[in-house]
Amino acid sequence: MDTFNVSIFSLVVVLASCLLRFVFFKYSKSSAIHTNLPPGRRGWPLIGETIEFVTSGRKGHPEKFIIDRMNKFSHHVFRTSLMLENAAVFCGPAGNKFLFSNENKFVQYWLPASVKKIIPFSHQEAETLKMIRHHFKPEIIRQYVSLIDMVAKKHFETEWEGKDQIMTHKLTKKFTFFVACKTFFSIDDPEWVNNLSGPFEKLAPGLFSIPINLPGTPLRRAINAGNFIRKEVATIVKQRRVDLANGKASPTQDVLSLFLSDEHGKVMAETEVAAVMMGLMIGGYDSTSSTCTFIVNYLAELPEVYEGVYKEQTEIAKSKTSTELLDWDDVSKMKYSWNVACEVLRLIPPTQGTFREAISDFTYNGYSIPKGWKLYWSTNSTHKNPDFFSEPEKFDPSRFDSKALVPYTYVPFGGGCHLCPGKEFARLEILVFMYHLVRKFKLKKAIPNEHIIFDLLQPKLANGLPIHLYPHKP
Template sequence: MVDLIYAIFLSLIVVLVPFSLHFVFYKSKLAVDRKLPPGQTGWPVIGETLDFLANGWKGHPEKFIFDRMAKFSPHVFRTSLFKEDVAVLCGSEGNKFLLSNKQKVVQPWLPSSVVKIFPSAIETTKNIKMLRSSFKPEALRQYVPVMDMMTQRHFETEWEGMDQIVTHQVTSNYTFSISCKIYMSIEEPEQVKYLYGPFEEFLTGMFSIPIDLPGTPLRRAINGGKFIRNEIILFIKQRKIDLAEGRASPTQDILSQMLCDEDNRFTGESDFADAMIGSLIAGHDNATSTCAFVVKFLAELPEIYQGVLKEQTEIVKSKAPGELLNWEDLSKMKYSWNVAREILRLAPPLQGFFREATADFVYNGYSIPKGWKLYWSALSTHNNPEYFPEPQKFDPSRFDGKGPAPYTFVPFGGGPHMCPGREYGRLQILIFMHHLVTKFKWEKVIPNEQIVVDPMPKLARGLPIRVYPYKA
C-alpha cells in the first residue's frame, strides 16, 4: 500500500513539475515580450482565486487589492482569477476607463460559474440599460406610497413584539417582497414565499466553487435559476393577455411598463424574463445588504443615530396621522441619505465587476492583450485616503455639497454603466430608515460580529439584534 502511494506521488511530480515550469516560463516570456502590467499569477490553473476569495471570507476584501497596489503599481496590476488572466485597474482613472468605455475596447464578462447558472447573464448585462425609462424619477414617484405601506406592514409583522431578530434574514424577506410587488404586482405572502426559496438558492450559489454535482451550491443555484425563469415566463405570458384584455394597466408596475415600452428591443418572453431576473438580483441584493448595514452602523454610532432620528422625526411631525410618505418627503431626507451613502462607501454591495478586452490596447504604459479580463474595484477608491481622508472613519459630511470627485464613489457603477435601479434603491433604503428609527431602538447581540464578503458584504451570523419600541 505504501509503495502504491509512493508511486502515485512520484507520478504526480513527474506530471506537475514540467507543467508548472512551462506555465511559469510561458507567463514570464509573455510579460517580457509584451510589457504586461506588473503582478503575479499564483498557482497553475487556480491562480490567485483562493486568496482573492479568502480575503473576502475573512472580512477584508480590500487587502487583496491594496497589497498588490503597494507591491506592483497603484494604477494597474495583473493577476489570475477564475482561470483567467486579469488586469486590475485601480483608482478613479481605472474606474473611469472601464465604466465609461470611451475607447470601446471592453465588454461585460462574468465567471463561468455565473454563466452556468444564468446562461444569458452577459447579454442581460448589456441589455439592462433598456430598463432605464422604468426607473426614472417620474416613473418611480407612484411607487413611494406603496413601498411605504409595505414597509409599515413589514415592521408590524416582523419586528413588533419581538425580543430578538436576525437582521439579514428579515431585510432579505423585506426587500424581496417589495421587489415582487413593484416589479410584478405579486403581493400574496404565499406566492412571494413560493418564489423566495429558489431565488435565494439561485443567489447563494452564483459565485460558488464551480463543481456541478447533486447537492452542491452550484447545482442548487442552477435548479433555482431555472425555476425562477420558468415562473416569470409564465407570469409574463399571462400579463400580456391581461394587458390586451384591459385587466392590467400599462403603468401598474415595472413589468407592464417594460411590455408597453415601444422603444425596448426585447424579442420574446425569455428576454423579458432575463431582464426581470437581472433587475430582481440588483434590487434585492443591494437593498438587503445596505439595510442590514444601516442597522449595524446606527447601533454602533449613537450620534449618527440621533442625527437620522432628528431628521425623520421632523418629517413625521409634518404629516397628518396615517398619511403616507411621498416623493417630496424623501427629498428632505438629506442627512439620512448622506448616512446611507457613507454606509455604501464602507460596505459597497457591488465590490467590483469584470470586463473583457475586445482588442489589444495600452493602459498606463502597459499592454493589455485581447481576451484578457479586467476588474475594477470600488474598494481601490472607497478605502483610499487619497480620495477619502481617514477612510475607516464614519463621516457622512463627505457627501455635503458637491460630494466626492467623479469615479471615486462607485457603489452603483458609473458613467453609462451606472446601475439603472440606483434611484429605486434610494427610495427603498430611505423608507426603511424612516420607519426603523421612528419605531424602534435596538442593540447588537454580538458586539464584534465579523463582516464577510461572499460575494456581497454581510455579517457572519446575520446580525442578531435585541429590539425595543421607540418612545419619544
C-alpha cells in the same frame, strides 16, 4: 459521509486542474507575445490568486488583496490570475474612468460562465439595458413611493413589532424581496412570495462558484433554482400580456407592465423577459437587503448618527397625518439619512467590483493589455484610500455634505454604461426603510463585534446581525 466528501473534492480538483492547465497554457502563449505586461504575479501555477482574493474578503478585509498589490507593484494597474482567467486589476479613479468610459471600444462587460448558466441574458443586452434605464428614471420610480411605504409599514408591524430581538439580515431580505414582488409584478400573496424566495436563496452561492455543473454543487443548485424561477415568472409574463391586451392591467401599474408596453419589450419572448426580471430582482433583493442590514448595524453602533437620522425623520413625520403615506417630496428631504446610507455604501459597498474583458489589444499607463484578458475594477482601491477619503475607516456622513468628491472615487453602483440602473430605486427603498426603523425603535447590537464577511456578490455579518429592539414610548 467523509469518504463521499473526499471523493467529490478529488473529482472537483481533477476537473478544475484540467481546465486550469488550459488556462495556464493560454496565459503562457499570451505572455510570449506581450512582453510589456503590467507588473504583478499569477500566484500558484494552477489556481492563481483566486483563493487569496476570496479569502481576504471572508476574513473581513477585502481591501487587503488590492492595497497590498498596489503598494508592491503599481498604484495604477497590476497583473494577477482570477476566476480561472488572466486578469489585470485597474486601480484608482483613473482606472475606474478608463474602464467605465471605454465600454465597447476597448472593453466590454464580462460575467463568469457560472453566472451565464444561471441567468441566460438576452443577446440584445444593450437594447435591454437601455430599456431598463428608461423605466428606472427618478420621474418614473417616484410613483412607487407610497407603494413601498405601505409594504414597509406592514413589514414592520408584522415582523418587528412585539419582538425583543430580531435577526436583521433575515428580515431585510424578506422586506426587499416583498418590495420587489409588489413593485415588479403587483403580487402580494404571501404564499407565492414564500415559494419564490426559497429558490432565490440558492442563486447567490452559485453565481461566482467553481464552474463545475455536478449534482450537489452550488452551481447545479443555482441552475435548478434559476430554471424554476424563470418558469414561474414566464407564466406571469404570459398572463400579463393577455391582461394588457384585454385592458385588465394598466401599462404603468408596475415594472413588468412598463417593460411589456415598451417597443423592445413587446417583441421579447416570455423567457427573455423573465430572465431580465430575475436579474433585476437579484440586484435589488440581495444588494439592497445587505445595505439595509449594515445601516441597522451602524445606527445601533453609533448613537450620534442614530440621533441625527431620528431627528430628521421625526420632523418629516410631524408634517403628515397618522394615515398619510410618504411621497416624493418627503423622500427628497431625507438628506442626512441619505448621507448616512452613502457612508455605509462607501465602507461596505454591496459589490466589491466587477469585471470587464479586453476586446482588443491596447495600452494603459504604458503597459500592454492583451485581447481576452479580464479586467477588474475594485471599490476598495478608492473607497478606503486615504488619498481620497481622510481617515477612511471612520464613519463620517459629513463627507457627503455637498462636498465635491474626486470623480470616479465613490463608485458603489459602478459606472459608465453599466452604472446600476436600479440606483434610484434602491435609494428610495433604503430611505423608506430608515424612516420606519428609527421612528419605531432604538437599537442595540446583541453581538458587539460581529465579524463582517465580504463575498464576491454581497457582504454580510457572520451571525445575521441579531439586534435588541426598544420601542419608542408613545
